[in-house]
Amino acid sequence: MNEFGEAAENYTKSTELDVKFVFSHIQLAVAQYKSGDLANRMATFRCTLKAFPDRHEPQNYYGELLLDQQRYPDAIEKSDRSPGH
16 A cells, blocks of 8 residues: 555544544545545545535635646636635
8 A cells, every 4th residue: 555545544534533624534535536546536525525515625625636637627617616716
């Protein structure tokens, strides 16, 4: 397992300890993405977006990952949906 996989395990534990701390959920999805676990990353972000609909951070981080994948229209949509935008 690479260090991103280990980080994902640690962030999973963190999300279990405090389900309301948005950054553990976001960093879990980012670690999954960096480790190449795209399917789980998408599921984690979908759950995070649902769990924190009024927070802009999940929308922004998700948009950044979409940009990294060159999914520009999707990234713009997430940016436009970000609360306070």
